[in-house]
Amino acid sequence: xxxxxxxxxxxxxxxxxxxRSLALQRxxxxxxxxxxxxxxxxxxxxxxxxxxxxxxxxxxxxVVWLAGRHExxxxxxxxxxxxxxxxxDLRAGLMRNQQALQALHAAGLDSERWAxxxxxxxxxxxxxxxxxxxxxxxxxxxxxxxxxxxRVFDEEARNAEQVDVALACRLARQTGSAAYSPxxxxxxxENGGLEVMELCVPAGADGYLIATYALRxxxxxxxxxxxxxxxxVSLTEPDSTRLASVGTARRAGSRVFTSEQPVELxxxxxxxxxxxxxxxxxxxxxxxxxxxxxxxIALVSVLVxxxxxxxxxxxxxxxxxxSLAFRKAMEDSVVTxxxxxxxxxxxxxxxxxxxxxxxxxxxxxxxxxxxxxYWPTELAHEYQRRQTLRLAGGMxxxxxxxxxxxxxxxxxxxxxxxxxxxINAQGTQTGWMSAFIDVSEQRRIEEISRASQERLxxxxxxxxxxxxxxxxxxxxxxxxxxxxxxxxxxLNLLHGSGGDLHSDREDIAMAVRRIAEQADRAGQVxxxxxxxxxxxxxxxxxVSPQALVDAVLPLxxxxxxxxxxxxxxxxxxxxxxxxxxxxxxxxxxxNLARNAMQAMDLPELRxxxxxxxxxxxxxxxxxxxxxxxRWLEFSVADVGGGITPEVAAQLFTPxxxxxxDGMGLGLSLCRTVVEQHGGVLLFEPNRPCGTVFRFTLPTx
Amino acid sequence: MQPxxxxxxxxxxxxxxxxxxxxxxxxxxxxxxxxxxxxxxxxLRLAEEAMPSQPHCLLLDVRMPGTSGLVxxxxxxxxxxxxxxxxxxxxxxxDVPTAVDAVKRGAFDFCEKPFSxxxxxxxxxxxxxxxxRAMELRQTRHLLRRRIAELTExxxxxxxxxxxxxxxxxxxxxxxISVRTVEVHRARVFDKxxxxxxxxxxxxxxxxx
Numbered sequence: 001x002x003x004x005x006x007x008x009x010x011x012x013x014x015x016x017x018x019x020r021s022l023a024l025q026r027x028x029x030x031x032x033x034x035x036x037x038x039x040x041x042x043x044x045x046x047x048x049x050x051x052x053x054x055x056x057x058x059x060x061x062x063v064v065w066l067a068g069r070h071e072x073x074x075x076x077x078x079x080x081x082x083x084x085x086x087x088x089d090l091r092a093g094l095m096r097n098q099q100a101l102q103a104l105h106a107a108g109l110d111s112e113r114w115a116x117x118x119x120x121x122x123x124x125x126x127x128x129x130x131x132x133x134x135x136x137x138x139x140x141x142x143x144x145x146x147x148x149x150x151r152v153f154d155e156e157a158r159n160a161e162q163v164d165v166a167l168a169c170r171l172a173r174q175t176g177s178a179a180y181s182p183x184x185x186x187x188x189x190e191n192g193g194l195e196v197m198e199l200c201v202p203a204g205a206d207g208y209l210i211a212t213y214a215l216r217x218x219x220x221x222x223x224x225x226x227x228x229x230x231x232x233v234s235l236t237e238p239d240s241t242r243l244a245s246v247g248t249a250r251r252a253g254s255r256v257f258t259s260e261q262p263v264e265l266x267x268x269x270x271x272x273x274x275x276x277x278x279x280x281x282x283x284x285x286x287x288x289x290x291x292x293x294x295x296x297i298a299l300v301s302v303l304v305x306x307x308x309x310x311x312x313x314x315x316x317x318x319x320x321x322x323s324l325a326f327r328k329a330m331e332d333s334v335v336t337x338x339x340x341x342x343x344x345x346x347x348x349x350x351x352x353x354x355x356x357x358x359x360x361x362x363x364x365x366x367x368x369x370x371x372x373x374y375w376p377t378e379l380a381h382e383y384q385r386r387q388t389l390r391l392a393g394g395m396x397x398x399x400x401x402x403x404x405x406x407x408x409x410x411x412x413x414x415x416x417x418x419x420x421x422x423i424n425a426q427g428t429q430t431g432w433m434s435a436f437i438d439v440s441e442q443r444r445i446e447e448i449s450r451a452s453q454e455r456l457x458x459x460x461x462x463x464x465x466x467x468x469x470x471x472x473x474x475x476x477x478x479x480x481x482x483x484x485x486x487x488x489x490x491l492n493l494l495h496g497s498g499g500d501l502h503s504d505r506e507d508i509a510m511a512v513r514r515i516a517e518q519a520d521r522a523g524q525v526x527x528x529x530x531x532x533x534x535x536x537x538x539x540x541x542x543v544s545p546q547a548l549v550d551a552v553l554p555l556x557x558x559x560x561x562x563x564x565x566x567x568x569x570x571x572x573x574x575x576x577x578x579x580x581x582x583x584x585x586x587x588x589x590x591n592l593a594r595n596a597m598q599a600m601d602l603p604e605l606r607x608x609x610x611x612x613x614x615x616x617x618x619x620x621x622x623x624x625x626x627x628x629x630r631w632l633e634f635s636v637a638d639v640g641g642g643i644t645p646e647v648a649a650q651l652f653t654p655x656x657x658x659x660x661d662g663m664g665l666g667l668s669l670c671r672t673v674v675e676q677h678g679g680v681l682l683f684e685p686n687r688p689c690g691t692v693f694r695f696t697l698p699t700x
Numbered sequence: 701m702q703p704x705x706x707x708x709x710x711x712x713x714x715x716x717x718x719x720x721x722x723x724x725x726x727x728x729x730x731x732x733x734x735x736x737x738x739x740x741x742x743x744l745r746l747a748e749e750a751m752p753s754q755p756h757c758l759l760l761d762v763r764m765p766g767t768s769g770l771v772x773x774x775x776x777x778x779x780x781x782x783x784x785x786x787x788x789x790x791x792x793x794x795d796v797p798t799a800v801d802a803v804k805r806g807a808f809d810f811c812e813k814p815f816s817x818x819x820x821x822x823x824x825x826x827x828x829x830x831x832x833r834a835m836e837l838r839q840t841r842h843l844l845r846r847r848i849a850e851l852t853e854x855x856x857x858x859x860x861x862x863x864x865x866x867x868x869x870x871x872x873x874x875x876x877i878s879v880r881t882v883e884v885h886r887a888r889v890f891d892k893x894x895x896x897x898x899x900x901x902x903x904x905x906x907x908x909x
Contacts, residue, residue, distance in 0.1 A: 473792060477792050478715045478717065479717065481721065481722075481813040482720070482721035483814070485718075485817050486721050486724060486725070487817075488725055488816075488818050488821075489724050489729075489817070490728070492729055492818070511724060517717070561765070562763060564766055565765075603771075
């Protein structure tokens, strides 16, 4: 791998960082280190999420803030507009009043007509407190008070305000038009006081017309009533000193929007101020904010869900990939051939083992083709029929069935086939899955095993015969001894001098007859052995139990006589014949009888009885299943010393023996033989002493 | 062909043909025999009848049902019957070590079946000879004991000292009697014991041990 060039400074920095982190790790105890590592991994994992949350939060706050501000701006704008309208209304109103006064002057002022002219005017202008006509020296010529109030001014107090009036009138005279005085306060004893303002309209030579405005009434009358609703409308001086105000008082906990609009009045600059308030803005002050918030939450939720879903998907995909890889590895590694077919009989899948088994590639096998390349040509017809049957829904045997396949090179292989329906995720059958086991090796092993089993049995039989050699020699020595005795005696008589020759002759004749008898007896002994040892064909045949017993009885009796054992036979009446390999079963019987007799070869044992019993049995199969076969039970009972638990534990173990001259093969072979016949061999204590061995054989 | 010894042979074997053949063989040599099928049967005979007066021996099969030959042999040994009734074991070849062991314990011989019959009969005759000598010895002792019983106490004292080889004078000193008296006793002892000399007397008494 090429190493990218490293900037020495970067490397040094990295090294320093590493050293620092190492030093840190060295300083910290292990548990803290672990916590540190854990923290870092958690940080790495949640870092992006945290940033996302912060961004969303920031967005949310910005939107809420912007929305709030936008709303406030709207309110402010509306308020400004309203205020501007109101200010212009106010100015227009004041101008109209001015014109009304000029009109009054124009109509010609006359002391007599004053009351008539002025009264309707006063009724029309509620904002006016008083209308005066003064001469050029500002002496009062005529006065009219508003009919809506109690009299506000007395003449003395009015004179005190002469300064303001003079100021306004001088200004009016200078400018030649109407002018206002600055507002001033008129205290009233009954209900506080009033802020008033004078308007002086020069009336040429007639002097001046002076109207006194109550500022509060100016607001009431000249400003649109709607503006006062929910808002406070006030007139202030340019320095914000409040002069008069109308409208709703300010509510606590509300936000105030203020708009000011200057009202340019000659001599009395004033500001119209409107204080609107709205309830304090909520976190979600309006629909938009709420909507945005809700959508943000929804967005975050969806993101979270999406992330979760993605993670789950990733995990599922990883698991799927793992299990796929696992399955692939499994299919590739098994020696069992696997093949899937769809419902039309086309091969859709084969695993490498199957390909190897039949010698074709997977492509050749899955090619859509009527010809199945691994069917032996002579059997293809039958296989076709079988496949048709299977596709029609015939269930294969659970334990599988055997068949023969053909390799590419034409050699035949025996296979064991297991078939099962292929069910997809929706629970419908999509085809058949078949497993194939190449049993040719198994066959070969079975063959070898059978051969070795046979060899073992044959050698065991020879061993049995070997063990019996001394017994046999004893059996043979008896007649031989007798023969030798008669022969020697006869010679003695023939060579003898004295005695009655005639009676000697009879004696010799008798001796020779005896010799013949004994020779015959010896011959029988040898024949009984020969019959037994002779290898018969290994076939199952129907044999009567009596015949089996009779076959071994001579040999059994030989030993029984020797050991002083009485043999009791107990065969039930009319026993059916058993299906068995005669040689092997005889061997079993002989072995059991010999064991039984040897078990009774105890010096202190007087009554030595061997009971050989054959009777029908209810159940005899090895697995205890009740099958249709009927069974015979053979039992060999002795009255010997019995079997100790230690011996019983390994009684059937090959090469386990309690005898010095034994090979330890007898009982293990007996059991093998009985089990090969489907029966069981077992033993139990005999009453009152000894042991009973029982085995079962199926009847023919 | 006359038998050298007039004897009786007991045969104990579980195999009838062997018993009969042996009896027949012995008869061909003019030897009388009785045969029994088992140790029990033979023991019954010993209990019911007296031992035969003529020399006898026992042919015993080692392996038999019931009481085996060896067990019977041990019982006979306990009863002290083996001296006058030598036992020849009949064995199969597998029993040879057993039989050898039995010989070490006092059996006369063993014979492996199938046997060379006349050789067996020869051994039987030797056994009978042994039996005969044993019987004669028993009779001699019996006679001797009877003679000793006839001696007086003083004569028995004198005889003991004579056999020890003491001269008359010393005998007289030891018994505190006169030499003359010793001579009389001595002559009477020789007379009653039917011996001529002290040496003969000593030999005679040794057979008692």
